[in-house]
Amino acid sequence: MSKPDILQMGPYPDWDQVPLEQSFHMHRYFEAADEAGFLADVGPKVRGIATRGELGANASIIAACPNLEVISVYGVGFDAVDLAACRARGIRVTNTPDVLTNDVADLGVAMMLVQSRGMIGAETWVKDGSWAAKGLYPLKRRVWGRRAGVLGLGRIGFEVAKRLAGFDMEIAYSDVSAKDFAKDWEFIADPVALAQRSDFLFVTLAASTATRHIVGAKVIEALGPEGMLINISRASNIDEEALLEALETGKLGSAALDVFEGEPNLNPRFLTLPNVLLQPHHASGTLETRQAMGKLVRDNLTAHFAGEALLTPVL
Incomplete structure (x- = not known):
C-alpha cells in the first residue's frame, strides 16, 4: 500500500x-x-x-x-x-x-516571578559590576499573597491557577460561565472587572474571532499602572497597539509576553521598553x-x- x-x-x-x-x-x-x-x-x-x-x-x-x-x-x-x-x-x-498544558502553565508562572522580582535586570546588575560599585539592586514587588486574575479557565488556565494557589494568591477568573471545579476561586464574568481587581492578569484563552483583542484598552487600563499582564495564549487575544501605548505611557505597569503579532518579527517598540519581559513563543518548549x-x-x-x-x- x-x-x-x-x-x-x-x-x-x-x-x-x-x-x-x-x-x-x-x-x-x-x-x-x-x-x-x-x-x-x-x-x-x-x-x-x-x-x-x-x-x-x-x-x-x-x-x-x-x-x-x-x-x-x-x-x-x-x-x-x-x-x-x-x-x-x-x-x-x-x-x-x-x-503541553503543564509546561505552558509553568512558563507563565515563571514569567510572572521573573518580571515581578526583576531577575533579568538583577543578573545584569551582578555581571556588569553594579552590585560591587553601586550596592544593592533596586527593590521590586512581591508575588505571594497578591491578587491574580486568569482570563480563560480552560486546561492551561486551570493549571496556572493551581500553581498560583501555592503562592497563597487571591485568585479570580473569567470564562463563558462559572466552573464547578473552581469553587475556591472567584468567578468574574467581565474581563474589565477581572483586570480591575487583579495585580497579575494571565491570558490563557483559546483564540477565535470572538476573543480577538478581548484584552483591549479598557482591560489594560483597568489592570493599571501597578498591574502586570502575562500572555501565554495567542497574540490575537491582545490589542498590541493599546498594550504598547499603555506600557510606554505608564498606564500599565508591566507585561510578560510569549506571543506577538507577526512573530518572530515583532513590533520593534517592544524591544526598547524597560517594563516588558519578552519570550520567543516557547511556552511548550521542553524536550x-x-x-x-x-x-x-x-x-x-x-x-x-x-x-x-x-x-x-x-x-
Whole structure:
C-alpha cells in the first residue's frame, strides 16, 4: 500500500521528521521556492496536512488540495486553520492539547516571578559590576499573597491557577460561565472587572474571532499602572497597539509576553521598553513536551488513515 501524501507546512525536529517520512509521503511546502506552483503540482495528491499552530492552513491552501481529508496541528491553537472551509468539505482537524498544558502553565508562572522580582535586570546588575560599585539592586514587588486574575479557565488556565494557589494568591477568573471545579476561586464574568481587581492578569484563552483583542484598552487600563499582564495564549487575544501605548505611557505597569503579532518579527517598540519581559513563543518548549506533541500529530494522522477514531479531534 502506498504512503498517504501529506503537505508539511513547516519544519519539525528530526525526531518527528524521520518517523513522518517513514509513514507518509511528505511534501515540504515551507521549502518551495514557488509556493503556488508547488501546490498546483502536489495539491491534488495531498490527503493530509501536517502543520503548526501559528502556521495553520488557510482557505487557499485547503482549496488547492481537493482530496484533503485531515489536518493535524502541532500545537493546541488551531485558529490559523480555516475551520469554515474544513466544515464545508468534511475535513477533519486535530490538535495536541493536554501534552503541553503543564509546561505552558509553568512558563507563565515563571514569567510572572521573573518580571515581578526583576531577575533579568538583577543578573545584569551582578555581571556588569553594579552590585560591587553601586550596592544593592533596586527593590521590586512581591508575588505571594497578591491578587491574580486568569482570563480563560480552560486546561492551561486551570493549571496556572493551581500553581498560583501555592503562592497563597487571591485568585479570580473569567470564562463563558462559572466552573464547578473552581469553587475556591472567584468567578468574574467581565474581563474589565477581572483586570480591575487583579495585580497579575494571565491570558490563557483559546483564540477565535470572538476573543480577538478581548484584552483591549479598557482591560489594560483597568489592570493599571501597578498591574502586570502575562500572555501565554495567542497574540490575537491582545490589542498590541493599546498594550504598547499603555506600557510606554505608564498606564500599565508591566507585561510578560510569549506571543506577538507577526512573530518572530515583532513590533520593534517592544524591544526598547524597560517594563516588558519578552519570550520567543516557547511556552511548550521542553524536550519532553515537544516530543509528545510530535507523536500526537503522527498518531492522529495514522489513526485517520487506518480508519480509527482520532485521538484529539477539533472537527
